[in-house]
Amino acid sequence: MKVSLRNRADNESPSVISDLGWKYHHLGIPTTAQKPGERYLPALKMYVSGFETSPYGIEWMRFEEGSPVSKLIRTVPHVAFEVENLDEVLREHDFEVLSESSSPSDGVRVAMIVHNGAPVELMEFGG
Numbered sequence: 001m002k003v004s005l006r007n008r009a010d011n012e013s014p015s016v017i018s019d020l021g022w023k024y025h026h027l028g029i030p031t032t033a034q035k036p037g038e039r040y041l042p043a044l045k046m047y048v049s050g051f052e053t054s055p056y057g058i059e060w061m062r063f064e065e066g067s068p069v070s071k072l073i074r075t076v077p078h079v080a081f082e083v084e085n086l087d088e089v090l091r092e093h094d095f096e097v098l099s100e101s102s103s104p105s106d107g108v109r110v111a112m113i114v115h116n117g118a119p120v121e122l123m124e125f126g127g
Helices: 071-075 086-092
Strands: 023-031 039-041 046-049 058-063 078-082 096-105 108-115 118-125
Touching: 023 071, 023 118, 058 071, 086 096, 086 108, 086 118
Parallel strands: 023 058, 078 118
Antiparallel strands: 023 078, 039 046, 046 058, 096 108, 108 118
């Protein structure tokens, strides 16, 4: 099933949730301020924090100079959804792909797409 671009009512979930079964995972927000409990990701030259304790799934991201992460991700908040099969989702939809699938940590694969100028992270969790 394709992502629906139809209009929706205020009380309706986004079609990727209601029609495709994607699950909200987190909201990633770039920051320049150091946050408590930051965890450093050396390959990405960035710090992440907040996800583990936020009841809303808010994750703060602080980037070092020279981070290989896209400028769009470093400057614009993104929403992340869990999908069942990342390869299938990327193959079946005509997305503007910002970053190809990668594995930032054991058991997770991600890809970044762009919708209407906004970054969206797609995540697949496996064993």
